Amino acid sequence: MLPYIPGQRWISDAETDLGLGTILTCDERSVTVLFPASGETRVYSVRTAPLTRVAFAEGDQIEHHEGWLMTVDSVEDDNGLLIYLGRRADGSETEMGESLLSNHIRFQKAKDRLLTGQIDRNDWFNLRYRTLQKKDQQSRSAIQGLSGARMALIPHQLYIANTVASRYAPRVLLADEVGLGKTVEAGLILHQQLLTGRADRILIIVPESLQNQWLVEMLRRFNLQFSLYDYERCAQYPGKNAFEQAQLVICSLELLTDHPELHQQAVSAEWDMLVVDEAHHLEWNEEAPGAAYSCVESLAQDTPGLLLLTATPEQLGKSSHFARLRLLDPERYNSFAEFEQEEAQYQPIAEALDKLEQDSLSAGDISALRDLLPESDAQALLDLLTQTESDEEQKTSARQQLQNQLLDRHGTGRVLFRNTRDTVTGFKQRELHTHALELPSQYRAPMNQGGLKAHLSPESTLPGILQDTWCEFDPRFNWLLDHIRDYGDEKTLLICHSAGSAMTLSNALKEATGIHAPAFHEGLSILERDRAAAWFADHDAGPPVLICSEIGSEGRNFQFARHLVLFDLPANPDLLEQRIGRLDRIGQQHDIQIHVPYFTDTGQESMLQWYDQGLNAFAAPCPAASALFAEFGETLEKAIVSGKDDLLKQTLNETTERKTILNAAMQAGRDKLLERNACRPDIAASLVDDIEQQDDPDALFKWLEDAMNVFGVNSEETSAVSWHLTPGEHMLNGDLPGLDSEEGFSMTTYRDVALVREELQFFSHEHPFVLALQDQIINSELGNSAVSLFKTKALPEGTLLLEVIASVNCSAPKHLHIGRYLPPGTLRFLLDERGNNLAAKVGFDGLAPKLSKLKKATAREVVKLRQEQIRTLADKAEELANDHLPTLIEDAQLKMQSLLYPELQRIKALKEVNPSVRDIEVKALEMEYLAAADAIENARITIEGIRVIVTA
Incomplete structure (x- = not known):
């Protein structure tokens, strides 16, 4: 006979907050329990189910699910189901089958x-x-x-996350400028949605090159363990929907567009939230939307929540911007012509906001505001501004409330959040240092015979016999030795394209100087990268330089370093900004010194000129960079590979002219209304204060210490602000995250320490x-x-x-x-x-x-x-x-x-x-x-x- 019978009432020993459970089904291996009070269902192994049978006895008072009470006089067993006989409060006799018990009873x-x-x-x-x-x-x-996130408390990021995450199934476009933390904002939203139970299943779609960055960022900052899906991973589930095998998934857009059957599986997997990075690459027009756009559109239609991330909302034109808004709400944004008309109508609101910030308002200003805000509460606030007996505090409060009401009227401002470096402070200057070097003879043949890659990273195209010895003749290596000698007491991050180049440089540096500079590349595990980053961050004992590959550095921030060496240049301006963004972040304490060693009269010099003179990309982020690369990238590559100086000069001139036009258009089209709506300073400051008050690292660790002593977790103090945790021999419970191996992990309860020591987990509440x-x-x-x-x-x-x-x-x-x-x-x-x-x-x-x-x-x-x-x-x-x-x-x-x-x-x-x-x-x-x-x-x-x- 099976130990569980459908209809019986049991309670979960592990999750008593679920309320009273009802057995739905049971076989020899598993039992399924519904907990109606919390709307949850659990499936347990019959052998190890943490369940306790709810059985009342004579004298107990029990509650019917309709709310009335009865006192039990006797209990009968009807084929394994209990029937309670007794009296109601008015003395009348009654009976109650156990299936009718209140779902809210706790044992x-x-x-x-x-x-x-x-x-x-x-x-x-x-x-x-x-x-x-x-x-x-x-x-x-x-x-x-x-x-709970490992992050500095940056007001605009907290404001956006709080505003968006509190909504039901939010659908928004996050469009902060590069370096302002869109990924952090998205992660915060996901973290809050998961923690509060608003979402359980999340799919993140990113370009293939950004998969590892997102995987690392979600784990390191938010303790969210996503599964990385590629074709090989999906092939492990023949006959099944691969996307139903994990709750949190990251995959590339290319995976879904190249494999229609996987796209269909993703569509039918019933997600709560969809996140799409680099959304500006989704091409659309009313006649023929692009394949990538259609792929995302079908997912967005079947998913309640949607986050689109893009650095520049209108960088590819207003129609492209409209297309992304159409993904968020196809009913609201169904006509491009109507959208253009509506956007033009917001100009009076922007002008009214400007007037509210002025010291005094004219009678005409008040009249215009009354027309825009006809509601009675707004009219009362405007009356306050005109009354002489109103004090300054009342007027300030009235202005703020009126500003908020005006901002609420901005349609796009509720679904699109954009902060710019013009409105966010805290960034340091970027200074470029170029170092001209003579091309060694060993590189001439690869450059002449190869494509763009051979020009930008010639060492990666050498024959096998030279793959490990190129540092012996490459003058960039000797320049690096000089740089370390001159700036050895200051941290330097070096980025090159490939893992192979990073490892060769690391080995050569150790042989030449005895300096063990870690090679930080995609072949290392996340734990190995954590350790390398932590060693580099150690100001006293750590190495002066960390050598990273392109992919290996994704998702990592090294703002404690001030020197960035670009050992080669990437072929895409987005990658260049990603490299610089490893150091150029809020929290950087020094001006950033960017060093570019290059070979004269080669494609390296040409690419350097295009980035510097054409885009001005070293001095500041270039909002038009993606559009300019799409327009001139092929011509630039042709000029580099062919060595035609006249074509390069023409490309430089055209890029400069076009950049001036695009930047002017972007600046003129800056939606100051959007920028105001993207961060309301009073609310943001309040969020920062609340978190700072809640952060109490000493009190948290005192509680942790007491709890770990009881549970048998070993804690060893490794510094005044960090501890290493390992499982004890007699732990009460083996299901504590991170203690599934004897190695354990290190942690801190101090936010500022966790921000500079990535090997430490940040313990918050x-x-x-x-x-x-x-x-x-x-x-x-x-x-x-x-x-x-x-x-x-x-x-x-x-x-x-x-x-x-x-x-x-x-x-x-x-x-x-x-x-x-x-x-x-x-x-x-x-x-x-x-x-x-x-x-x-x-x-x-x-x-x-x-x-x-x-x-x-x-x-x-x-x-x-x-x-x-x-x-x-x-x-x-x-x-x-x-x-x-x-x-x-x-x-x-x-x-x-x-x-x-x-x-x-x-x-x-x-x-x-x-x-x-x-x-x-x-x-x-x-x-x-x-x-x-x-x-x-x-x-x-x-x-x-x-x-x-x-x-x-």
């Missing part, structure tokens, strides 16, 4: 364990209480999902290890019963006190974020023998250190002798806790209404003036409001722990 075990002698250590009880308090504080946080540890404490029985001795002269010897911890439990889907309104709310009671609650007079932190342990045998004897007294006091504590519940529920409903109702009214009003607000967003918020109210109403008290205290 309370603390009292049962205590009374049956299952007694835990005092430090476990203390840890449980402090962990509940920690979870309580985190649940209240308005910045959930924003504080949102790190998977911290969350797993927290959940295993709360969702287990660990520390929920204890007995201790209190040596005091204030009470007679043998006096019994009962300390009871309770929490408010609300089974609800994660995406409702119920903790904002009704956090677990740790309740503590300290009852004397008469049932008086002394908790207000005797705090936990004051009492806990004064308690000492009892031998387990003695503790069990105490419980046995005082069992009835303990039972009575425990019931009294539960009664007191339940007395708090109606007030807690009422307060939570009011808080929920005060937060969600105005937001619901705001988005409905916004939809009237801004067509970019989708119907589904309004409907989702309405459903969230109703679901939150229902979940709060069904909140229940859970007894989390009971400690018996005996005086001596």
Whole structure:
């Protein structure tokens, strides 16, 4: 006979917050359980299922799913299903099959364990209480999902992530200029959507050359473990949909366009969120959209959330810009002509914003603003600005509110976010240093016979016999030795095209100088690259130079270095900017020194001239670079390979002229309205403050240290701000992230340390290890019963006190974020023998250190002798806790209404003036409001722990 029968009610020992479960199916190997309260389904192995049968006995009070209660008189068994017979509150007799039990029942075990002698250590009880308090504080946080990333707290990035991630199934275009952190913004949005349960399945589509960069960035910054899909990976699942075998996937656009069958699998895999990088390469026109555009379009139509990333929204023309907006909302953006007309209508709004920033407003300005903002609340704010009795603080507040209302009216500004270097401060100057060198004879033949690659990286085309010895005759190597001698006390990052060149340079440098400069390339594992980066970052012991290949450096930032050596030049300006972007980032403390050693009268010099004179790409990012490369790239390659100086000169002149025209058009077309909407400084500054206040590295590590001691995790201090964690021999649980091998890992709780030492994991309250540890404490029985001795002269010897911890439990889907309104709310009671609650007079932190342990045998004897007294006091504590519940529920409903109702009214009003607000967003918020109210109403008290205290 199978151990589980459909219809039986069980509860998850590992995830008690799921509520009461119902067995759906069972076979010899697995059992499927539905948890209706949280909308979750779990499949467990029959042999190891962490489930406990819910069976009530005579005298127990149980709740029907319709809300009425009954007291159990007897229990019958009907082919494995329980039927409870008993009386309702009005005395009428009734019966209830177990399938009709309330889904919100939680099985309370603390009292049962205590009374049956299952007694835990005092430090476990203390840890449980402090962990509940920690979870309580985190649940209240308005910045959930924003504080856990390994990143500097940059206001515009936090603003965008917070604004977008709080929406239901967001569909937006992230279009910050290069170097301002679009990938970080996207990662933050994904992190928050995953953490809050708004998304579970995510597909990221990127150009093939950027796959590793995204993989590293998602893991290193956000602890998101994506699977990298290529054709070989997909071929491992014959007869199956390969894209259904992983929740988080990165693949190249080329994979989907080259293999229609894989594209179809991706379309049918039901994603929650789609992310597309380099979206400006998606070509479209009304008659014939490109293959890549159509590929993404079909995915976007079937996926609720969509993030498009591009550096320059209009760099390929307004129609291309419209095409990307059309992917976001095809109903809203269905006519290019109408889009152009609508965009022109926003000019008065931009002018009104400019006027609001002025010290004084004319009567004509006020009149224009009244026409633009006819709503009564806006009219009242305008009245404030004209009233002489209004003080400066009132006027400043009124101006800000009016600016926000005007920005809300900008349709595109709700779906497109663009910050520029004109509006974001913190960037250093870029200085170019060119170093002319004579071409060695060994390179002449490869250059003359080869293509562009042979001109830019001649060493990579040498015959095998010279592959490992070219540093002996290449003057760039001797120049590098001189550079290290001159700048050895300053960090230098060297980037070359291939892994082979990087390794050869590293070996030659070691032989010539004894300096062990790591070769940082795609052949290394992520852990090996972490170690190399960490060694390079060590100011005292690390090497003066790190040698990177093109792909190996992707996803890494080295802003602590000030020198960048471009040992060769890439063939694409986007790659050049990526290289410079390794150092040119917010947080760089020095002007960036860019060194380019090159061979005179070769294609290297020609490419250098085109980048420098044609694009001015070394001095600053060139927004028009991609468009210019698309226009002149083939001609430039022809000029380089053929060696025709006149063609090169013509290409340079035409590039310069065209760049001037494009840059002028871009500057004239700068949408200052968009730039204002992309970061509202007051909100952004508040987010930074909130995260800084929440970051408490010392307190977090103190909790971690206590928890790891209990769980048997070894921690070794490696510096004043870092520790190395390894699994102990007697770990309580082996499912802690990162401890699946004896090697373990190193970590820090200090954000600033994690930013410069990439070998350290950044532990925040949102790190998977911290969350797993927290959940295993709360969702287990660990520390929920204890007995201790209190040596005091204030009470007679043998006096019994009962300390009871309770929490408010609300089974609800994660995406409702119920903790904002009704956090677990740790309740503590300290009852004397008469049932008086002394908790207000005797705090936990004051009492806990004064308690000492009892031998387990003695503790069990105490419980046995005082069992009835303990039972009575425990019931009294539960009664007191339940007395708090109606007030807690009422307060939570009011808080929920005060937060969600105005937001619901705001988005409905916004939809009237801004067509970019989708119907589904309004409907989702309405459903969230109703679901939150229902979940709060069904909140229940859970007894989390009971400690018996005996005086001596």
